[in-house]
Amino acid sequence: MSNTTDKAAPEGLDQDLDAAGSQLSTAPVEEISSPPSIGLIGWSRWFWRQLTSMRVALLLLLLLSLGAIPGSLIPQTGIDETKVAEFRKAHETLAPIYDKLGLFHVYSSVWFSAIYILLFVSLIGCIVPRTWQFVGQLHGRPPGAPKRLTRLPAYTTWRTEAEPEQVREAALALLKKRRFRAHLAGDAVAAEKGYLREVGNLAFHIALIVMLIAFAWGQLFKSEGNKLIVEGDGFSNTLTQYDDFKSGSLFSQDDLDPFSFNLKNFVGSYEPTGPNRGTPRVYKADVTYSVGAYGKDKKTSIEVNEPLEVGDSKVYLVSHGYAPVITVRDGKGTVVFSDAVPLLPLDGNVTSTGAIKVMDGYRNAKGGWEQLGFQAFFLPTYVKGNELASQFPALLNPVLNLEAYHGELGVNAGIPQSVYQLDKKHLKGFKDAKGAQVRENLKPGETMKLPNGAGTVTFEKEIKEWAGFQVARQPGSGWALAGSLAAIFGLASSLFIQRRRVWVRATTGGDGVTVVEMAGLGRSESAKVPEELGDLAGILYEQAPGAPDPDDDPADSEASPDPQVAPAEGADSK
Numbered sequence: 089m090s091n092t093t094d095k096a097a098p099e100g101l102d103q104d105l106d107a108a109g110s111q112l113s114t115a116p117v118e119e120i121s122s123p124p125s126i127g128l129i130g131w132s133r134w135f136w137r138q139l140t141s142m143r144v145a146l147l148l149l150l151l152l153s154l155g156a157i158p159g160s161l162i163p164q165t166g167i168d169e170t171k172v173a174e175f176r177k178a179h180e181t182l183a184p185i186y187d188k189l190g191l192f193h194v195y196s197s198v199w200f201s202a203i204y205i206l207l208f209v210s211l212i213g214c215i216v217p218r219t220w221q222f223v224g225q226l227h228g229r230p231p232g233a234p235k236r237l238t239r240l241p242a243y244t245t246w247r248t249e250a251e252p253e254q255v256r257e258a259a260l261a262l263l264k265k266r267r268f269r270a271h272l273a274g275d276a277v278a279a280e281k282g283y284l285r286e287v288g289n290l291a292f293h294i295a296l297i298v299m300l301i302a303f304a305w306g307q308l309f310k311s312e313g314n315k316l317i318v319e320g321d322g323f324s325n326t327l328t329q330y331d332d333f334k335s336g337s338l339f340s341q342d343d344l345d346p347f348s349f350n351l352k353n354f355v356g357s358y359e360p361t362g363p364n365r366g367t368p369r370v371y372k373a374d375v376t377y378s379v380g381a382y383g384k385d386k387k388t389s390i391e392v393n394e395p396l397e398v399g400d401s402k403v404y405l406v407s408h409g410y411a412p413v414i415t416v417r418d419g420k421g422t423v424v425f426s427d428a429v430p431l432l433p434l435d436g437n438v439t440s441t442g443a444i445k446v447m448d449g450y451r452n453a454k455g456g457w458e459q460l461g462f463q464a465f466f467l468p469t470y471v472k473g474n475e476l477a478s479q480f481p482a483l484l485n486p487v488l489n490l491e492a493y494h495g496e497l498g499v500n501a502g503i504p505q506s507v508y509q510l511d512k513k514h515l516k517g518f519k520d521a522k523g524a525q526v527r528e529n530l531k532p533g534e535t536m537k538l539p540n541g542a543g544t545v546t547f548e549k550e551i552k553e554w555a556g557f558q559v560a561r562q563p564g565s566g567w568a569l570a571g572s573l574a575a576i577f578g579l580a581s582s583l584f585i586q587r588r589r590v591w592v593r594a595t596t597g598g599d600g601v602t603v604v605e606m607a608g609l610g611r612s613e614s615a616k617v618p619e620e621l622g623d624l625a626g627i628l629y630e631q632a633p634g635a636p637d638p639d640d641d642p643a644d645s646e647a648s649p650d651p652q653v654a655p656a657e658g659a660d661s662k
Contacts, residue, residue: 089536098389099309110319111630118245123636124337125472135346139206139213140214140217141211144210144257145210145325146614148207149207150261152200152203152204152207155199155203155429156194156195158191158194162191162194163175163192164180164194164195165193165582166195167334167395171295172192181576185195194383195466196307196337196427197290204300204304208300211297212297215294215297218289218290222290226283228274229269229271229273229278230270230278230279230589231589232273232274232276233273233274233276233278233591233593233607234277234607237607238607240608241609242607242608242618243607244605244606244619244621245603245606246603246604246629246634247602247603247604247636248601248604248633248634248635249633249635250600250602250631250633252275252602254632255628255631255632256275256276256594258279258628258631258632259592260272262627262628263277263590263592263624266281267281267285268280269281275593275594275595276343276591276592277592277593278589278591279590279591279592280588281589281590282585282587282588282592284585285581285587286582286587288577288580288581288582288585289581289582290574290578291578292578292579293578294574294578295571296571298568298570298571298574299567299568299572299575301570302565302568302571303564303568304564305563306336306562306563306565306568307336308336308339309338309343309561309563310335310560310561310562311336311337311339311343311561312331312333312335312558313330313331313332313334313561314330314331314406314558314559315329315330315331315556316430316554316555316556316557317554317556317557318351318430318553319352319353319411319553320350320352320552321350322350323347323349323350323351324347324348325345325346325347325348325401325559326341327341330559343561345398345399345449346385347378347379347380348377348378349375349396349403350377351373351375351555353373353374354373354408354553354554355370355372355373355374356372356408356481356482356553357369357370360470365480366437371405372389372405373390373391373409373557374388374389375387375388375389375523377396377398379398389404390403390404390405402560403557404558404559404560405556405557406557407433407475408433408553408554408556409430409433409440409552409553409554409556410430410438410440410468410490410552410554411429411431411552411553412464412466412486412548412552413427413428413429413547413550413551414429414462414545414546415424415544415548416444416446416460416546417546418448418449418450418543419541424448425444425446428550428552428554429440429442429444429464430508430554431466431508435477436479436481437463437468437477437478437480439468439477439478440465440466441464441465441466441564442464442508443462443467443510444464445459445460445461445499445507446459446460446461447459447497449542450542450543458495458496459494459496459497460492460493460538460542461493461494461495461497461510461515462492462510462545463490463491463510464587465488465489466487466488466489467486467487467489468482468484468486469481469484469485469486469531470485470486471485475529482505486531486532487530488530488547489527489530490545491517491525492517492527492536492538492545493510493512493515494516494518494543495515496514496515497510497511498511522538526538530545530547531547532545532547532548532549532551533548534547586611586616586617587610588610588611588616588620589608589609589611590606590607590608590624590659591605591606591607591621592604593605594632597600601635602632602635604628606621606625607621608621637645
């Protein structure tokens with residue numbers, strides 16, 4: 089054969105070949121030239137089918153769980169801005185990257201919201217068609233018996249002298265008694281059971297949606313504030329009354345529940361001996377509260393696990409400490425400060441620290457006006473030789489340790505500062521005759537005299553107690569709890585309830601004897617179908633006992649055993 093691949097074919101020959109090809113092809117010329125495009129609607133349908141598939145829903149749920157991990161490990165601006173600022177200073181390289189990724193506000197970031205919304209849409213897309221299909225199944229009837237029952241996984245048969253109608257009526261009554269949905273379909277009884285499995289499955293998915301909505305609602309409208317209250321003082325639920333306050337992005341001041349309360353007394357008692365020494369036995373705050381502007385006062389007690397509930401707000405008891413009453417007098421004996429000063433606990437024995445700031449101080453030797461500041465350490469139970477820590481949380485031997493300073497407190501500089509810390513940048517310590525820092529341990533009723541005629545500081549005999557309260561408002565918590573419980577019960581139902589079908593066919597054989605066929609099919613993997621079918625067959629066999637085969641001895645039929653359920657030919661035993 090000669091090689092002609094390098095030679096050009098005649099022009100007429102090319103035209104003839106094209107014409108022949110077009111005549112041989114039965115497809116339209118347009119389909120051969122370019123494949124059809126599915127278009128925007130086709131792509132939209134494909135994307136919707138992918139999004140509403142169970143595989144994608146599980147993937148989005150996994151991504152949501154993974155996305156919540158940074159919110160637990162990295163400080164969040166909505167929870168503690170101070171820790172976020174400290175993290176920025178300690179990690180100057182990572183902080184800008186975290187800012188771009190939104191890791192300091194994970195739950196309000198764009199990527200987390202996208203996962204959240206896609207999961208929400210995916211679950212709804214899964215539930216709506218399945219619910220519609222399930223409602224249709226409830227309105228319909230179980231499907232009729234297949235033509236060949238022998239192909240089903242569980243099957244049994246026997247012959248009986250009972251009439252086919254009698255067998256079908258007995259089977260229908262038996263299946264309904266066992267809570268099957270059953271009906272007559274031609275020459276057979278069709279029955280189905282286990283619809284609660286799909287109900288549990290749908291309930292589980294609906295519960296997930298409820299939990300997602302409740303979580304979002306709670307994050308958007310939540311509020312949480314803390315307030316330290318000394319015995320005898322009160323609190324009104326307004327923003328200006330809180331020591332610190334944080335809320336969701338859609339929260340407004342009008343959402344605050346109108347109530348107020350006064351701390352009348354704090355009661356705390358502790359284990360005196362044993363391995364649990366110092367552990368609180370009684371830990372409660374006795375308060376009077378009122379709801380609304382003109383509500384009547386009511387008495388109650390707030391304990392650690394027993395908050396005060398007013399509307400959607402809950403008032404929790406979260407901390408406790410002591411507030412010694414301090415009186416400061418100037419060189420002329422005039423009282424310039426007298427109040428209970430809350431001190432913050434440092435350990436379980438309520439070793440406490442804080443600051444006393446006296447704005448109206450004294451005139452120094454040069455005629456200048458100086459403010460006074462005191463660094464305070466309070467030990468409820470002081471043991472000589474241990475000047476740093478209390479030995480017990482109760483007031484057994486209270487001692488107040490004071491360090492005195494004078495100068496500028498810095499409160500008028502316009503820079504916010506903690507009331508529990510003393511800024512010593514512009515302060516000088518008082519010195520005694522030996523040049524040492526003035527520091528004294530005072531017992532209740534004792535007075536410390538300040539050098540240079542600056543005045544005196546008295547530790548009064550009255551020691552008040554304070555309690556720290558947290559007022560939390562989480563509007564979606566009830567729905568979240570209901571959704572979680574429904575999800576648990578729904579998941580349990582979908583796992584343990586098995587949906588199965590049973591058919592009983594009774595027909596007249598060629599010899600006039602009724603042939604009974606029973607078969608079962610589990611719509612999910614279940615080991616109970618053969619067992620349940622055998623139980624049903626045994627009961628039905630008692631009402632329609634077996635008849636002898638044509639070739640058998642009639643005497644043998646009197647001892648005929650109950651039919652045994654066996655796997656059908658070609659089917660595995662379940």
